Amino acid sequence: MASKPPEKPQFGITSRIAVSAVFAATLVFGVGGWAAQAKLSGAVITQGQVAVTQQVKLIQHRDGGIVSAIPVKNGTHVRKGDVLLQLDETQTRVELSIVRGQLQQFYAMRARLTAERDGDATV
Numbered sequence: 001m002a003s004k005p006p007e008k009p010q011f012g013i014t015s016r017i018a019v020s021a022v023f024a025a026t027l028v029f030g031v032g033g034w035a036a037q038a039k040l041s042g043a044v045i046t047q048g049q050v051a052v053t054q055q056v057k058l059i060q061h062r063d064g065g066i067v068s069a070i071p072v073k074n075g076t077h078v079r080k081g082d083v084l085l086q087l088d089e090t091q092t093r094v095e096l097s098i099v100r101g102q103l104q105q106f107y108a109m110r111a112r113l114t115a116e117r118d119g120d121a122t123v
Contacts, residue, residue: 065091 045064065087072084108123115123
């Protein structure tokens with residue numbers, strides 16, 4: 001009985017490396033292209049720490065925001081109640097005007113529904 005020569009693998013090591021390289025390049029360029037083109041609407045909200053000579057004090061804002069000014073410098077002595085940083089109020093003012101507009105819409109809707117309920121011709 002003659003022994004059969006071992007079968008040659010269908011895919012050699014070079015073809016596997018080439019397929020893996022193409023897959024890796026597609027993945028890297030695909031994710032990189034998405035990261036470069038994606039529009040992210042949002043802000044990063046984080047906590048910070050201010051180090052003093054005696055101990056560490058944690059400073060955080062309830063809702064987050066953009067720091068517009070830091071009136072204290074390194075080495076400045078501060079007391080209770082001193083302003084350590086100021087937050088930009090632009091975003092808060094915009095949100096306030098949006099909420100006020102929604103409130104006006106609700107007032108108008110309530111007046112219209114009351115007029116409909118009472119059968120009034122005018123609001």
